[in-house]
Amino acid sequence: MNFDNILSFAEFLTPEVKMVLGGIFGVLITVTAAFYIAKAIKGPTKLINELIERTLSWWMILVGFAVTIFFSRFFATIALGFVAFVAFRELTSRLNLRLSDRRTLLWCYLSIPFQFFLAYIEWYGMFIIFIPVIMFIGLNMRSVAQGDVKGITASLGIIHWASMLTIFSLSHIAYMLALPEIPGFTAGNGAMVLWLVLITELNDVFQFTWGKLFGKHKILPSVSPNKTVEGFVGGLISTVALGYGLAFLLPVSSDKAAILAGVMAFTGFMGDVTVSAIKRDLGIKDMGSSIPGHGGVMDRIDSLAFNSMVCFHLIRYWL
Amino acid sequence: MRLAARFVLYRLILRPFLSLIIGVKFPNASDFPEGQFLLVSNHNSHLDTVSLLCSLPVKRLKDVHPAAAADYFARNKVMATLCEFFLNTVFVRRKGEGGKPIKPLDELDMHIKDGKSLILFPEGTRGMPEQIVDFKCGAAVLLQRNPTVQLVPVFMIGMGKAMPKGDGFLIPTECEIRIGKSTITPADLAKPVSELTLHIQNEVLGLRS
Numbered sequence: 001m002n003f004d005n006i007l008s009f010a011e012f013l014t015p016e017v018k019m020v021l022g023g024i025f026g027v028l029i030t031v032t033a034a035f036y037i038a039k040a041i042k043g044p045t046k047l048i049n050e051l052i053e054r055t056l057s058w059w060m061i062l063v064g065f066a067v068t069i070f071f072s073r074f075f076a077t078i079a080l081g082f083v084a085f086v087a088f089r090e091l092t093s094r095l096n097l098r099l100s101d102r103r104t105l106l107w108c109y110l111s112i113p114f115q116f117f118l119a120y121i122e123w124y125g126m127f128i129i130f131i132p133v134i135m136f137i138g139l140n141m142r143s144v145a146q147g148d149v150k151g152i153t154a155s156l157g158i159i160h161w162a163s164m165l166t167i168f169s170l171s172h173i174a175y176m177l178a179l180p181e182i183p184g185f186t187a188g189n190g191a192m193v194l195w196l197v198l199i200t201e202l203n204d205v206f207q208f209t210w211g212k213l214f215g216k217h218k219i220l221p222s223v224s225p226n227k228t229v230e231g232f233v234g235g236l237i238s239t240v241a242l243g244y245g246l247a248f249l250l251p252v253s254s255d256k257a258a259i260l261a262g263v264m265a266f267t268g269f270m271g272d273v274t275v276s277a278i279k280r281d282l283g284i285k286d287m288g289s290s291i292p293g294h295g296g297v298m299d300r301i302d303s304l305a306f307n308s309m310v311c312f313h314l315i316r317y318w319l
Numbered sequence: 320m321r322l323a324a325r326f327v328l329y330r331l332i333l334r335p336f337l338s339l340i341i342g343v344k345f346p347n348a349s350d351f352p353e354g355q356f357l358l359v360s361n362h363n364s365h366l367d368t369v370s371l372l373c374s375l376p377v378k379r380l381k382d383v384h385p386a387a388a389a390d391y392f393a394r395n396k397v398m399a400t401l402c403e404f405f406l407n408t409v410f411v412r413r414k415g416e417g418g419k420p421i422k423p424l425d426e427l428d429m430h431i432k433d434g435k436s437l438i439l440f441p442e443g444t445r446g447m448p449e450q451i452v453d454f455k456c457g458a459a460v461l462l463q464r465n466p467t468v469q470l471v472p473v474f475m476i477g478m479g480k481a482m483p484k485g486d487g488f489l490i491p492t493e494c495e496i497r498i499g500k501s502t503i504t505p506a507d508l509a510k511p512v513s514e515l516t517l518h519i520q521n522e523v524l525g526l527r528s
Contacts, residue, residue, distance in 0.1 A: 085491075086342075089342050089491045089492065089493060090342075092492070093477065093480070093492050093493035094493075099448065099480070099483055099486075102480075102486065102488065103488075105490050106488065106490055109490070109491060288493060289344055289493075
C-alpha cells in the first residue's frame, strides 16, 4: 500500500491529454460562439435557445469531468465513488424496494467506499470479486436474515443488479487510473479514461445525429422509439473511426482501439436501452433529478456503466 | 447571534447533509409566502420537521415553530430542551395532568396570536411511508379562529423510506418537499370544521401527483 501519491496533483495531464482536452474545448468554444452569433443575426428562436442551453450544460459536464479526473487520482477516486453513490441511490429510490430491504441497502452503501478503496490500492484480486462474489453472498445473507420473505426474490435481484450497474462498473474507471505504469505508453492512465468517456459520449451523439438525418427503421420500437438502425450503424462507423484516430490515448495498437470502439458502440447502446427499458417499465421519464434540467446521474451514465467495464477488461486482456 | 448559529446549523451542516447524502430535494425558498403562515403537511418521519426547517429562509426561522406532542417529545427534560433549542418546538399537551381535560388547540391558538408561524402535522402521528390517514380538525379550527393567517399545504415524498417510524437508521433515499399554494377563500373558512378539514387534506394530497 502506497499513499505517497495522495499529494501528487495533475499527474495525468500528459501532452497527449492536454492536446485532446484542448481540442475538445476548442470545438466547444467554436460551437458556442457560432450559436451566439446565429442568435445575434437571426434573433432568439426556440431552436437556437435550446441549442445554447445544451451547449452550456456540456460546458459544465466537460469542466466537471476534467477537474474530477485530472486534478489528482485521490480526488478522482472519491469523486467517482460519489457519482456511483448518487446513481445507486437514484436507482434504489425508484425501484419499489420494501421497507425490510433497508438494512441490505445499508450494506450496499458501506460497500461503496470499500470498493473504491480496493481500486485505489490496486488490489485486483479483491477488487474484481468483492461486489460480484462477496457482496453477492452477503446481500442474500442479510436479506434472508431479515426474515421478510414476501417479495424477497425481486428485492434480491434489484439490489445486486443496481450494485453491479453503478458501484462495480464505475469503480473500473477508478481502477483504470490506478493501473501501474505500462512500458512504452506515455499518455498515462488519465488518457485511457479520457478515451473511454469521449468514445462513449460521442457514440451517443453520433447515433442521435445519424438517426435524425437518415433514421427510418426503428431498432427497438417498444423500448426507445427514437433509436433507429441507420442511427446505430452510422454511430458505429463514426465511433470506430474516432477510436482509431484517438488510439494514441490507449496502450494498445490502433487496430485494437478500433475493435474496442466498435464493441463499445454496441455495449454503450445496450446500457442506454437497458436503462430506457427500466424507465419505461416504471413509467418515468428520468431516473432522478440530481442534475438540474438533465434528469438524474443514472440518465447520464447509462452507456458509461457498461462501457467502463468492457473497456477496462478488453484493454487488460490485450496488455 | 442566534441567526448566525441557525445559519451554520441549517444552511452549512444540515442542508448540505440532507441534500448530498440523504438525497432530499428542497423547494425554492421563494415558494414560502411572506407573512404569518400555518404549514400543514403529511408526516412519515422524524426527517420531516428538520427538512422543512432547512428549506425555510434562515431569517424567518425565529418565527417558525413546529408543534410537537408534549407526551412524546417533552417526556424528559433533555429531549425537551434539545427540541426547543434546535427546532424551536412548541409543545402541545394531549393529556391533562391527573385526568383533567385540557384544550390543546387553545394553546396553539395563543401561539398564533403571539405572531408565530406554526408547522402542523394533522395526521397526528407518523404513518406508514407513502400512505396518508385522515387529518384531524386542529388546522381547520385554528384557521377559522385566525382568518388572516395563510395556509401553506406541503407534501413530502420518500421521507418515510429514508427514516421510517420505529427505525432510527437513516438510509439514503431520494426525498422531495413539495410546497403548494392554498386556494382557501373566506367562504371556505365559514364552512363547518369537518368540511374545511377535508378541503385542507385534499390540498395536501393534491400535491402528490
